[in-house]
């Protein structure tokens with residue numbers, strides 16, 4: 123990674139470097155075709171106050187022009203086969219997606235179910251963020267999306283959907299992920315309350331990094347915020363590079379990664395499995411045995427059809 127001779131990181135770990143600078147200054151120092159995964163969660167131009175005192179009330183033309191300047195750079199530094207993700211409101215991702223489509227190959231518009239404003243008279247209730255996913259060239263070099271557990275009732279643990287006669291055909295590692303993500307909870311860990319309100323959930327970043335990068339891959343995020351992308355990269359053994367105008371929150375977070383490590387471990391156990399252990403426990407308590415037809419992986423990696431919980435404890 124080339125981050126220029128003149129810039130000095132404000133934080134350096136064995137895997138990553140953070141620069142307290144304007145993202146354009148960092149981006150212009152990066153080598154072309156050097157990044158495996160680029161992610162951006164810019165300010166949304168909603169007139170918010172940021173500790174970095176940026177102007178978040180630009181004219182539409184200025185905002186889109188500014189976004190295009192760093193998106194061009196992100197596309198330039200992406201490796202062939204590398205993936206670019208852009209998180210924003212549908213209103214902005216519509217024109218920015220068209221701009222990216224002239225440089226990269228469109229893969230998905232992922233709708234992430236999250237309420238972010240109050241209902242407005244005469245409008246539909248905004249209930250999803252847009253996560254645009256592009257790749258440089260025709261195909262992604264890395265693509266291994268996580269599998270998700272069967273969605274279950276939060277009271278009794280029973281399946282929300284009836285899989286009928288297909289239970290024994292279901293992949294024991296979980297169900298295929300779609301382009302609508304309904305299982306990303308808002309940031310709510312006690313320690314996170316102190317963090318900027320716009321911090322993204324670790325689960326979201328873990329899903330993106332798990333899908334489109336491998337340990338050792340280089341991850342770029344030009345808008346650090348509270349550092350969720352860098353924490354996710356650090357804990358999943360990816361290399362990372364990023365910028366932020368005010369790095370105080372990121373430095374605080376990296377000073378004690380223990381809460382993030384605990385949270386990260388929980389995220390790991392609840393993916394690539396057909397049933398969450400918490401849901402199985404709820405079923406046990408509510409006396410609803412799991413169908414014998416599901417195949418659940420055994421510790422040795424083979425699969426078995428399981429019987430009811432009370433005769434075949436999991």
Ligand SMILES: C[S@@+](CC[C@H](N)C(=O)[O-])C[C@H]1O[C@@H](n2cnc3c(N)ncnc32)[C@H](O)[C@@H]1O
Pocket residue numbers: 143144145146163164165172173174176320321322323344345346347348349350351365366367368
């Ligand atoms: C929406 S927040 C990112 C939140 C981040 N994804 C997280 O999970 O914590 C956007 C961040 O971009 C930073 N920012 C705005 N303009 C910037 C620029 N020109 N260069 C670098 N950072 C900038 C802001 O200070 C703000 O912290």
